[in-house]
Amino acid sequence: MKRILLSHGAGGQEMFALIEQVFQRSYGPSGVSRDDSAIIELAGGNLALTTDAYVVSPIFFPGGDIGRLAVAGTVNDLLTAGARPAVLAAAFILEEGFPLESLQAITDSMHQTAAEAEVNIVTGDTKVAPRRAADAVFITTTGLGAVLRPGLSGAAAKPGDKIIVTGSLGDHGIAVMLARENLLGSDNIRSDVAPLTEIVLRLLEAEVEVHALRDPTRGGIAATLNEIARQSQVAIEIEESRVPVRPEVAAACEVLGFDPFAVANEGKMVVIVAASDANRALGIVRDCRYGREAQLIGEVLPAPAGRVHCRTPYGAARLLEMPTGELLPRIC
């Protein structure tokens, strides 16, 4: 089996061969730029720029892999800005000895996910770190898109707005954690990792009055809703019974001591929408491939600013706090 050598990152003959054989082959016929920068044409107007480093372990997990994650995660961050994702840049840090066939599988997965999300990977970089100076592979993906709807922000939620989540919560974090710890032999919990282009573009094209979009990754919806409540200086109240969590994910969380609301998702969006458009928005999301299980889970209140409450089935309200501590490391 061929493996990554230090020379693959050294800027000479071997690096160029790797670029030709792996990256150019995977990313498609037009290929990535052979110059140090890619040149792209985007219509005038505002642009959204986002970057994320992916260090997930294991790199292959039920429902996805680090390549699909690195594309979907960055695409979803562009979508939260009301932008149409256009191009991606992908920088790899490879550990010496990493199998070339795993790299090929990852770049193929990136290409497939990029095609699904209708973006092109236009430039990249490859560095190799000696054994034990990095773990297998890290990918940093940066995305650029044209803003279709200005003003979407975690700071733009307004009292009265409704809160939609586009599907069940906690799948990604629990799937990765179980795979890492070899806790289950079966694939009964799969990551939800997916690009949410269809959902967001259809909401924007239908001129739904969306105020904020955020993908609840690290820290789950607990972190996402607390961020929005702080940025917008509003209170948020959700109804626990309305929040979709798969029974097997709920059971795993129960056993392992995790709060599913604080577990990462990679194929879900929190949509904060004007009350008058909430039902229309829910219908559009449910009509999309990755939105069939969408639910309206709560609303935005004027006060107390920065607080998130979760109403239990018994009518009590508990504070849903910003998560602290280690949570689940290397989940994305």
Add this chain to the structure above:
Amino acid sequence: MKRILLSHGAGGQEMFALIEQVFQRSYGPSGVSRDDSAIIELAGGNLALTTDAYVVSPIFFPGGDIGRLAVAGTVNDLLTAGARPAVLAAAFILEEGFPLESLQAITDSMHQTAAEAEVNIVTGDTKVAPRRAADAVFITTTGLGAVLRPGLSGAAAKPGDKIIVTGSLGDHGIAVMLARENLLGSDNIRSDVAPLTEIVLRLLEAEVEVHALRDPTRGGIAATLNEIARQSQVAIEIEESRVPVRPEVAAACEVLGFDPFAVANEGKMVVIVAASDANRALGIVRDCRYGREAQLIGEVLPAPAGRVHCRTPYGAARLLEMPTGELLPRIC
């Protein structure tokens, strides 16, 4: 001394505190975006996008540090596309236990270098890997700029063009290598790491007929000139005696068995310019802060396509090949 914990990358309270205390403080009053994407305004036209992962070891070295490198390297890649660098995104992978004060020093250095290069760091990401899953800190910097001069490319060199290097070669690679191996106690060889904004923008503003720009990083000018010769399907000939190499760098290369032409630079540019504009270009470059030691080192010939020759002081010509093998790992 405070150190990075796994919780600093977990997406909760500790991560937000780190963003406030380190990144927001270093990057300046306007700060980085608090949403998942930064929104930027750029005039219409073509854009240049580039990304690089920086894994240099050691992270502090004579003449610079990983932060200055991560900004200058990406800025220089944008400049090679004939673009005015506008904004940067910076994604960090931190090893658990990394000292917070080192992170602060690095982000301060990034901010200073960004100010010097007249770019803003507008968005970022922080991940933490457990001890020994990463080495200290890796930074991936992505840059976006507006193309001022379309058509610059490694594929655009033409027979008759002259070749300028903007200063002495090999300083960065040798400085980092000596620092890593503790081979010299003194700082007598310093990295040249610098953003070359002034040199490139002045060349473009003066409407000098530049055909290609490339910063000779990994693989040195040996890799850069071979890439250009292949992309443009031309031959390149340089005169060894005209290529500036500091005596102490030449001596270190001699002792250590490196070819200074294959050693990385981080503050130099190879400028391929129409013969009629060569002297004017040289004058402009030498008038710039980082271009005082610029030299005209050779020219582009029609054939044999893809070959680079180096003429020695004795009149003989040796083939300057694309470097192979490990060269100097973790130099950038």
